[in-house]
Amino acid sequence: xxxxxxxxxxxxxxxxxxxxxxxxxxxxxxxxxxxxxxxxxxxxxxxxxxxxxxxxxxxxxxxxxxxxxxxxxxxxxxxxxxxxxxxxxxxxxxxxxxxxxxxxxxxxxxxxxxxxxxxxxxxxxxxxxxxxxxxxxxxxxxxxxxxxxxxxxxxxxxxxxxxxxxxxxxxxxxxxxxxxxxxxxxxxxxxxxxxxxxxxxxxxxxxxxxxxxxxxxxxxxxxxxxxxxxxxxxxxxxxxxxxxxxxxxxxxxxxxxxxxxxxxxxxxxxxxxxxxxxxxxxxxxxxxxxxxxxxxxxxxxxxxxxxxxxxxxxxxxxxxxxxxxxxxxxxxxxxxxxxxxxxxxxxxxxxxxxxxxxxxxxxxxxxxxxxxxxxxxxxxx
Numbered sequence: 001x002x003x004x005x006x007x008x009x010x011x012x013x014x015x016x017x018x019x020x021x022x023x024x025x026x027x028x029x030x031x032x033x034x035x036x037x038x039x040x041x042x043x044x045x046x047x048x049x050x051x052x053x054x055x056x057x058x059x060x061x062x063x064x065x066x067x068x069x070x071x072x073x074x075x076x077x078x079x080x081x082x083x084x085x086x087x088x089x090x091x092x093x094x095x096x097x098x099x100x101x102x103x104x105x106x107x108x109x110x111x112x113x114x115x116x117x118x119x120x121x122x123x124x125x126x127x128x129x130x131x132x133x134x135x136x137x138x139x140x141x142x143x144x145x146x147x148x149x150x151x152x153x154x155x156x157x158x159x160x161x162x163x164x165x166x167x168x169x170x171x172x173x174x175x176x177x178x179x180x181x182x183x184x185x186x187x188x189x190x191x192x193x194x195x196x197x198x199x200x201x202x203x204x205x206x207x208x209x210x211x212x213x214x215x216x217x218x219x220x221x222x223x224x225x226x227x228x229x230x231x232x233x234x235x236x237x238x239x240x241x242x243x244x245x246x247x248x249x250x251x252x253x254x255x256x257x258x259x260x261x262x263x264x265x266x267x268x269x270x271x272x273x274x275x276x277x278x279x280x281x282x283x284x285x286x287x288x289x290x291x292x293x294x295x296x297x298x299x300x301x302x303x304x305x306x307x308x309x310x311x312x313x314x315x316x317x318x319x320x321x322x323x324x325x326x327x328x329x330x331x332x333x334x335x336x337x338x339x340x341x342x343x344x345x346x347x348x349x350x351x352x353x354x355x356x357x358x359x360x361x362x363x364x365x366x367x368x369x370x371x372x373x374x375x376x377x378x379x380x381x
Contacts, residue, residue: 003183003247010152010258015181015250017243020142023052023094023180024059030138030177032092035061036085038105039097040069048144048185049096056094064088066108069097072275072282073104074161075118081108085137092138095176098197099148099282102141103156106174109137110156123155123170123359131171141176144185146236146249147197147283149204149257151179159276166272168359181254183246191237192284195332198233198249200283202226202328203267203290204256209308210301211263211363218262223311225255230312230328237332263363266293266355270377273354278343287334288341292379294322296372300365338381346381348374 004016014022027035035056043049044067053063066084069077085093085108095105111118113135120130141151150156155170189197205225208218228248235245270293271285294301298318306317314324329336338346352373355361361368 001244003244011175011177011179013179013181013254017182017184017247019180020052020182020185021055023055023140023142024061026140026178026180027059027061027092027094030092030140032138032140033061034088034090035092035094035140036064036066036088036090037094037096038066038069038081038108039101040071041067043067043097043101043144048188052096052142064090069100069104071100072159072166072279073100074159076161077104078107078111078118078158082111085112092140094140094142096142096144098143098145099150102143102148102150103158106139106150106176107156107158107169109139110169110171110174112137118158118169119160119167121169121171123168128171133171133173136171136173139176141179142185143181143250143253145189145193145197146186146246146253147200149201149253151176151181152254153257164276165354166276181250183243183250186246186250187241187243189240192333194237194240195334196281196283196287198229198236199287199329199332199334201249201253201256202229202233203283203286204260204264205229205252206290207265207267207363208256208259208262210297210304210365211265212300212365213263213363215262218259221255222259222262223308225252225259226308227312228252228255234331264360265364266296266361266368266376268360269355269358269364269368270351272358272360273351274338274343274346276354277347277350280341280343284334284341287329288336288338289380291322291326291329292376294325296376297365348377351377
């Protein structure tokens with residue numbers, strides 16, 4: 001199969017092995033002459049980052065790097081990134097990496113020309129209209145994992161370090177101008193990251209598919225995204241050099257993030273405060289929450305999950321789908337409870353309060369209340 005393509009939905013995507021070589025030309029197409037590459041600390045010293053900086057330098061674009069980014073990026077990282085961006089005289093951002101590097105890079109580009117503080121642009125009502133859209137710097141996104149889908153998202157998740165709350169910063173122009181999806185960049189991912197990020201993509205697809213909101217396009221995208229994860233995540237996990245599986249997982253990540261325009265739900269509503277408070281890996285936390293949330297939503301989603309099971313060739317209807325999810329988690333080394341993530345004696349009241357404030361609650365098929373959310377959480381600790 002020829003797995004090289006150019007897509008224009010939801011933005012311009014250059015997909016295929018080896019296409020990181022086009023990074024210089026992509027910057028020029030986006031009008032960027034002095035990019036700042038933003039990634040996380042772990043990736044900052046890795047060869048794929050060094051090679052990308054070499055490509056930029058060869059294209060006459062410099063080799064500027066900012067990698068002071070936490071696993072759950074916060075407003076302090078944003079402030080430091082803005083200093084690096086402005087001091088370096090940059091005119092665009094290359095958001096490079098997994099969710100942390102992508103989310104922070106997008107927000108630095110967004111905030112570079114704003115006069116209001118970061119939290120004024122939280123995804124509440126029409127707060128995004130407060131931004132000066134013309135002052136948002138262009139963004140090139142280069143994912144190096146296959147899960148978050150932030151490369152095709154119009155928002156970033158930033159943790160408020162003072163309150164330990166994850167906040168969603170939204171603006172239509174946070175959507176990157178150009179995305180380079182090169183599966184060769186994901187080959188070096190360790191197994192636990194392959195698992196966690198892949199299950200993040202799966203959670204995006206499952207929750208979007210189950211959301212009660214009306215969005216048939218996202219519904220179809222989410223369903224096919226689930227199939228790609230089912231068929232290819234075990235392959236990528238068992239053989240990290242399987243480039244075809246890696247490529248399909250990058251597509252699934254794109255599809256999950258595109259699909260969840262339809263909505264997310266209790267999986268993310270729980271994982272956001274858990275991650276903000278205890279710094280657990282987001283995708284892995286989603287995976288831990290998923291089996292309990294499926295049961296929580298059973299009265300409202302049995303029919304649609306039965307349809308999905310038929311499409312995915314999973315026997316047993318709703319119960320068969322849930323058994324498949326549990327087996328998939330187990331095969332990828334995902335713990336069954338939060339204690340398996342090292343979270344002992346969690347602050348239940350604080351997590352429940354955070355979950356009920358999270359925007360993801362609005363897409364859950366069953367209304368989340370303090371009582372049923374507490375009961376749900378107790379099933380995963």
